Amino acid sequence: MPKTPLTIFQTQEGLIKKDFSAVEIVDCYLESIKKKNQRLNIFLTVSEEVAYRQAKKVDEAIAELGSGALEKYPLLGCAVSHKDLFLTKGIRTTAGSKVLENYVPAYSSTVVSRIEQAGGITIGKTNCDAWAHGASGENSDYGPTKNPWNENYVPGGSSSGSAASVAANLTLFATGTDTGGSVRQPASFCGVFGLKPTYGAVPRYGVVAMASSLDSMGHFARTTDDIRRIFDVTKAEDSKDSTVRNGPYQATASRLKIGLPKEYFVKGVSRQVEEAVKNAARLFERQGMEIVEMSLPHTKYAISVYYIVQPAEVCSNLGRYDAVRYGNARDTFGAEAKRRIMLGTYVLSSGYYDAYYLKAMKVRSKIIEDFDKAWEKVDAIIAPVSPTPPFKLGEKSSDPLKMYLADIFTVAGNLAGIPGISVPSGFDKEGLPLGFQLLGPRFSENVLFSLTDLYEKVSGYQPKVAGNA
Amino acid sequence: MAMGKLSKSDVEHVASLAKLKLSPEEILKFQKQLSKVVSYVGELSQIDTLNVEPTSQTTGLTNVVRNDELKADGLSQEEALSGTEKTHNGYFVVPQVFDKEGS
Numbered sequence: 329m330p331k332t333p334l335t336i337f338q339t340q341e342g343l344i345k346k347d348f349s350a351v352e353i354v355d356c357y358l359e360s361i362k363k364k365n366q367r368l369n370i371f372l373t374v375s376e377e378v379a380y381r382q383a384k385k386v387d388e389a390i391a392e393l394g395s396g397a398l399e400k401y402p403l404l405g406c407a408v409s410h411k412d413l414f415l416t417k418g419i420r421t422t423a424g425s426k427v428l429e430n431y432v433p434a435y436s437s438t439v440v441s442r443i444e445q446a447g448g449i450t451i452g453k454t455n456c457d458a459w460a461h462g463a464s465g466e467n468s469d470y471g472p473t474k475n476p477w478n479e480n481y482v483p484g485g486s487s488s489g490s491a492a493s494v495a496a497n498l499t500l501f502a503t504g505t506d507t508g509g510s511v512r513q514p515a516s517f518c519g520v521f522g523l524k525p526t527y528g529a530v531p532r533y534g535v536v537a538m539a540s541s542l543d544s545m546g547h548f549a550r551t552t553d554d555i556r557r558i559f560d561v562t563k564a565e566d567s568k569d570s571t572v573r574n575g576p577y578q579a580t581a582s583r584l585k586i587g588l589p590k591e592y593f594v595k596g597v598s599r600q601v602e603e604a605v606k607n608a609a610r611l612f613e614r615q616g617m618e619i620v621e622m623s624l625p626h627t628k629y630a631i632s633v634y635y636i637v638q639p640a641e642v643c644s645n646l647g648r649y650d651a652v653r654y655g656n657a658r659d660t661f662g663a664e665a666k667r668r669i670m671l672g673t674y675v676l677s678s679g680y681y682d683a684y685y686l687k688a689m690k691v692r693s694k695i696i697e698d699f700d701k702a703w704e705k706v707d708a709i710i711a712p713v714s715p716t717p718p719f720k721l722g723e724k725s726s727d728p729l730k731m732y733l734a735d736i737f738t739v740a741g742n743l744a745g746i747p748g749i750s751v752p753s754g755f756d757k758e759g760l761p762l763g764f765q766l767l768g769p770r771f772s773e774n775v776l777f778s779l780t781d782l783y784e785k786v787s788g789y790q791p792k793v794a795g796n797a
Numbered sequence: 798m799a800m801g802k803l804s805k806s807d808v809e810h811v812a813s814l815a816k817l818k819l820s821p822e823e824i825l826k827f828q829k830q831l832s833k834v835v836s837y838v839g840e841l842s843q844i845d846t847l848n849v850e851p852t853s854q855t856t857g858l859t860n861v862v863r864n865d866e867l868k869a870d871g872l873s874q875e876e877a878l879s880g881t882e883k884t885h886n887g888y889f890v891v892p893q894v895f896d897k898e899g900s
Contacts, residue, residue, distance in 0.1 A: 434876035528856040541854045567868075570861035571854070632838040643815060650816075652891050654880025659818055666817055670808070670827055671834060673815040687841050689851030694844065696852060729833050745855030770855070 350386035374452040401447025425458040437534025454489025476794035484514030491518040509738025511546035512750035516713040519761030527745035531566035539641035550791035580778040587706035591627035634739040636688035643672030
């Protein structure tokens with residue numbers, strides 16, 4: 329088999345027609361990983377044994393049930409790489425940190441179990457900013473992931489390896505977490521689709537917690553169809569996460585209104601990024617959608633709210649690492665984790681709680697109110713994902729505040745708990761990916777999918793693989 | 798202490814609350830970096846939030862409970878202890894909290 333298929337449909341069609349077996353697909357991915365991983369540093373652990381065991385089960389299911397296997401296993405034969413924040417029973421899970429260097433979980437996260445039960449094949453665990461703290465991948469305690477389109481550039485973060493593994497065709501799809509943009513931004517920097525679901529749509533159980541009121545379990549793939557199929561498997565109530573609910577999901581309409589918020593097109597946004605978003609908006613307009621200029625007045629405060637609420641929750645969640653039940657001692661935390669623990673502890677400490685944390689929770693309400701008002705006028709919002717295309721390794725890593733500002737267009741979505749999808753829309757002059765994001769009201773995933781599906785069809789989108797693998 | 802600027806002793810105090818041991822170089826570095834971030838986020842004081850309710854979560858759910866029944870899919874004792882080598886008679890060994898003299 330010369331090439332692995334690029335979509336779920338192609339993979340399953342090939343398997344059912346016996347063009348190739350699931351074991352051969354695994355052979356193919358593992359060979360590519362062997363060739364590329366040393367340079368790109370995408371995988372922290374390759375789960376060869378598990379992958380072959382699952383692939384054999386897939387081949388047996390097809391031998392027994394034929395195409396009927398697809399009804400029973402919606403992700404039959406689909407290779408997945410998991411961000412190393414997702415607990416995988418029997419497979420080391422580090423969260424990108426030396427604290428968990430030797431941690432082998434005794435159970436799997438709900439997302440991992442659901443994908444496995446749906447016939448998915450676990451290829452390995454991907455590199456990320458330690459504890460998901462970062463926007464470039466450079467905060468990993470295991471060295472930075474490189475952007476497969478150009479190794480001198482960052483792949484975005486914190487789900488760096490997951491986005492890069494899809495871009496470099498080392499897997500069919502990948503999981504990620506989005507607390508402040510950690511799925512949407514690396515998806516955009518790597519030229520793949522990335523979904524941040526509504527907060528509470530997908531269970532967080534068994535995923536290393538970063539900021540519990542913001543964490544959203546998402547994924548990366550190459551088409552809307554794949555994104556939707558994976559979401560159908562990962563979403564829905566789970567008795568182990570009491571914040572999950574089953575919608576109600578919005579139905580999509582034919583003539584939608586899309587908002588263009590003026591606060592997302594300000595000084596500091598690169599011209600190429602702005603053009604990419606506006607071109608997409610024009611495409612939707614030509615398809616009969618109404619583009620509405622609008623305002624989300626508290627957008628500029630989203631970063632400040634986020635960098636109070638998030639570290640406060642981080643310091644609480646990372647308080648559990650005491651080296652008693654598992655993991656290494658607290659002196660193995662890297663610099664960024666220490667910084668956020670300190671920041672969070674400070675804003676929660678006596679005398680500062682009201683001025684910082686309580687104030688931030690109130691401004692969070694104002695940000696949510698902005699969006700609620702917007703949904704009275706529009707069905708979705710189109711915006712840049714990041715102010716710039718991918719930046720160079722080392723360009724921002726010495727200045728934490730500068731790095732934090734890279735999240736400026738993604739964090740508001742997390743504060744409001746709304747879904748967002750990052751869509752690849754071409755390349756800049758340097759050959760690096762460009763994209764845009766669509767945001768919608770809570771549980772409007774179907775509306776967003778209908779828009780990105782339309783975008784794919786009208787723009788003639790074809791999935792592309794970095795490095796021509 | 799003025800808002801938005803951390804002194805060296807603030808940093809030391811916060812580190813002790815967070816149970817982090819920092820080197821003198823780290824203390825200096827964090828003092829500078831955290832001051833910068835804290836003074837940036839201080840911009841929120843400009844916003845009028847009188848009569849605004851704080852948001853701590855976005856689901857709208859409250860008091861989600863299930864029946865208090867034993868579930869079969871929990872961890873066995875062996876699995877629960879599998880993350881550490883520091884065990885004793887089926888228990889975790891923890892660092893000593895009280896000293897022998899008692900005080």
